[in-house]
Amino acid sequence: MKVLVVGSGGRDHAIAWKFLQSPRVKKVYVAHGNAGIAKMAECVNLQDIEEIADFAERERVDLTFVGPEKPLSAGIVDVFRARGLPIVGPDKRASRLESSKCDTKVLLRELGIPVAEFAIFDDPDKAKKYVKSVGYPVVVKADGLAAGKGSIVCNSPEEAEEAIHSIMVERIFGDAGNRVDIEKRLYGRELSFFCFTDGETVLPMVAAQDYKRAYDGDRGKNTGGMGSYSPHPWLTEELSERIMEQVARPLVKGIKDRGIRYEGIIYLGLMLVEERGSITPYVLEINIRLGDPEAQVILPRLKTDLVDICEAISEQRLKDIKLEWDPSYYLCLIAVSGRCKGRKGWYKGYPDRYKIGVPIKGLEDIDPSCIVFHSGTGIGENGEFITTGGRVFGIVSRGDTLAKAREIAYREMKKVSFEGMYYRSDIGRE
Secondary structure, three states, rough: EEEEEOOOOOOHHHHHHHHHOOOOEEEEEEEEEEOOOHOEEEOOOOHHHHHHHHHHHOOOOOEEEEHHHHHHHOOOOHHHHHHHOOOEOOOOOOOHHHHOOOHHHHHHHHHHOOOOOOEEEOOHHHHHHHHHHOOOOEEEEEEOOEEEEEEEEEOOOHHHHHHHHHHEEEEHHHOHOOOOEEEEEOOEEEEEEEEEOOOOEEEEEOOOOEEEEEOOOOOEEEEEEEEEEEEOOOOHHHHHHHHHHHHHHHHHHHHOOOOOOOOOEEEEEEEEEEEEEEEEEHHHHEEEOOOOHHHHHHHHHEEHHHHHHHHHHHHOOHOOOOOOOOOOOEEEEEEEEOOOOOEEEEEEEOOOOOOOOOEEEEEEHHOOOOOOEEEEEEOOOOOOOOEOOOOOEEEEEEEHHHHHHHHHHHHOOOEEOOOOOOOOOOOOOO
């Protein structure tokens, strides 16, 4: 069969790679992909949703899988379904779970799903007055899509006021900052928890530990993710079932009761807080797709054919699927475009302004036991890989223990170099 993957980042590289593992797949297209993806699949330069649908129809694509949130929120699933084209993912209404943090927090509260105390504002002056009055640290979140970087953790009212000004007045996230969700800062353990669902059955996937902050020790600005590993070291079966019971199942049923069938992948960003001798899974955010770089460690662990899972979701028979997983540890170490000098001064580096077009050396020397997923790469004039984004590539290693997987990833990363290259030194150091 023919599969079309929509996306161009590391997660989408991992998705395309996973589909190519299936004996049922003979061809994988990726729209629009990147230079690394092009080494294993056919990349097609399609940007517009209607253009993507035209291609799927013309090439008789048997299955389309959408990686990033933007096309899902823009209604790509609705367009495909209207044409009778098979696609996996939530439709535009269901995608509001990610495209509006404010509306989602209200929904979660109505459903009785644990969330921190919060308030919503469309007026920056009222928002600033609120953070002065509450008396506890807050997190300020842009309402709309902000490429995983729309949350600003604040330690003081002054920092919160500055975050509100940046989001709502300076518009650092564009129209995503029309409203803000201001919520009480929670303290506990963060967890990325993923599920497959067909709108009725919800199947938990294995969890991953993600590292959002730019620098070691979880310092610096939020990024799209600097690394990850799986399995999670302290997620027990009992805790997993608690998350399913208190969050995942009530969410899918709750939106179904409101006339919305959710099909695809749900990503629950959780803070696990110890309260009165037990753990409460508070929802920090909901995403409508696989995470990046969590997908890069979860998909290599998946033994069940992804095609079989996607068909079961589309045909509402996910209850018949039994997921199987590799028990080994997988670790993803991300290399980003860091601080370097340009013609007009210094680039601060990702997640701030960064330099592109920089040649990458050494990727061909990485041990074949590792997987390299490309996030922001292109091909230079001499045929070499060059940087085109803030996050450039990730090395995924496998080990019987987390320590072994970590040792391998860092060993292999030393073989690669480009101007300004940076990566955290503490991924998987638990």
